[in-house]
Amino acid sequence: MMQWIEGEAPLREALAGITDHYTLDTEFMRERTFWPQLALVQIGIPAAVEGEPPLVLLVDPLQSGVHETLRSLFERDDLLAVVHSPSEDWVALRENIGAIPRHTFDTQQAAAMLGMGGGMSYLKLIETTLGVALEKGEQRSDWLRRPLTDSQKIYAAADVSYLLDAYAVLAPQLAAKGYTDWFAEDMAYALEQARADRLETWPHLSLRGSGLLNIPQQQVLHRLLTWREQRARQNNLPRTWVLANDAALELARAQPQSEADLRRVLEKMPKAPLKIAGILQSVVSKPLPDEADLPDARLYEQRDKQRLKDLQVAVKQVSDAHGFSDSFLASRRWIESWMDTGEWLGLLAGWRRSVLEPVFTGAATPVAGSDS
Template sequence: MTDPLASCLYIDSDDVLHDSCAIWAQAEFLAIDTEFIRTDTFYPIAGLLQVGAAGHLYLIDPLNISDWSAFTDLLRRQDIPKVIHSCSEDLEVFQVLFQCVPQPLLDTQIGAALAGLGFGLSYQKLIMECLGIHVEKGETRSDWLRRPLSESQCTYAALDVLYLQKVYPLLKQRLEEKGALDWWLEDCAVITAQAENPALPQDYYLRIKSLWKLNQRQQYVLQQLCAWREIEAKERNIPRGRVIKDPVCFDIARLLPGDLNQLSRVKELSPGSIRRYGDVILALISSARSVADDDLPAPAPKPLTPAQTQLMKQMKALGEVAVVAADIAPEVLLKKRDLEELIRTGVLPPSLCGWRKPIIGDALLSLGGKK
């Protein structure tokens, strides 16, 4: 049998990339993956891009490409699906390199969950489940910026898009047979929309756990602190934790220090961070103290009451029935945060509309929605 990796094309020039894009434009779909480094930077640094098309394999060296126009045109081609596994970090790579994301996108991790194969399957587990093939992941932590890349690195990278080309038709057929192909397209369209419109710096604080434990002004300080940190990390292109970690931001907002001495008592805030950022942090807190109560953001919701928790259990019970009927992974149908939003507002969240509405959304509304 012919070794499919033997004909893998390594692309390290604009001309070859342009010619390859002309070939890929004729493909029914493209399997895509990326390898990147993100150890010391805010933004991922692309080390390699992999493309699988019509059974052939290609490795693109982004360190040697200056003209991406033909490739980005292809990424935007609506008539050619782009197949990726667990795409969130890959989409960040595309945004940094091209200021766009592949569309239409089909994430095989999501497709597998909708097909009833399991939620959050790793690439290894997906390939074993669908093809019965064990994929070695020995180069996961490899240095993808090193040149030349080793044979082992190239093989590892190429196999990703080789097997994606085999898995995609299987998932597509399974979802078509159960009338769920549109579900896949819909969920992936939401992901690409989110990637194109990332959260604003002032919204980062909403990710921090136990936000409800802070009073409204403390929450505002945390909002401003996280927004400043986000901008600082992006401008310096360093991980946000290298500026200040989330728990430290939380403690600063909780304690509201008024001078450098008080700031130094915040656990895990290093003397170096105080020297570099102390005056900025204190100025931010001082400014936040003067904001009128009416101008503060709405407080974060508190944990559910016992009655609301009981309603949550009833909703989850409905979900368990719907999951069996739809033959999908439970986590892909219902998320805790969506149920909490419905319980608090009585309004169906956007993520429970679309294809989920007739399957579970309407039943949830009848149980806990606004009358």
């Protein structure tokens, strides 16, 4: 059953039926903004009678009182939210509602841990776990328009109604393999990261082409990208609308010494932001306090490639032994992070360290096993 919710009172009444877990998804628009514009919140509530279909709430977050009610739901410590690949949903909910759920079960991560495939789409997950083929339908629809069409509502409801059955398939399989605690640790880490909204410390490292710049050029790029992030957030604009990647790289290469020099660089580029040339020159010429610690992007592109390959092979062997999907245990980015620092940071600091440390340090050969 599907129910359209437009206000606080009907939402509170409907949410009273949640006793243990619920499914959650959102629809949002982000093409012209930095922060996603929340347009719809879908909640699936298990039926009180076994065998009955779930109740699906299509909640209009544009209505008054709805945000406070949803925030109360998300802040309950006794409920589990079942979701699928929710990183973008967390941003939308955090910035629009002011809260994200305390406990979650990500079906995409569960499928990867169980070896079904990494980065599995929702459609593929439902087909794999339940044998149901869903239509792509309204993926690129305008979710901010009102009223929504029947087709939009049906599509949105499907995003949460089938998740309940998928959860019922995946959770017991994780428990049978002894992975429940490891999975819970991953979920807690993901939620911590989503709540923190930490800025990237060294944005130049993730920009293709930075490894071709010398240190003074990388410092200029670091200044530009740091400023761009701040301006995009403050003005709620996409990063590349503030300053395109290629423009940032060209300015970093040129290291303009005056506004006239900077303008000459920008004039060679289509749609260059000439109106803010003075601001950009100020950014380019002003060192940041952390530049002394700036990591050299050239070194990051000149890693010991054989060592990286050997570690990737070792991770693959451990993953196969545990039945994980490729890159679930440690992506190339996380392996490179360990190579660069020698430290067990972020996602590698928890249960993964106990699994990977013996093979990363060459002290042991990967063997099959579980967390039990």
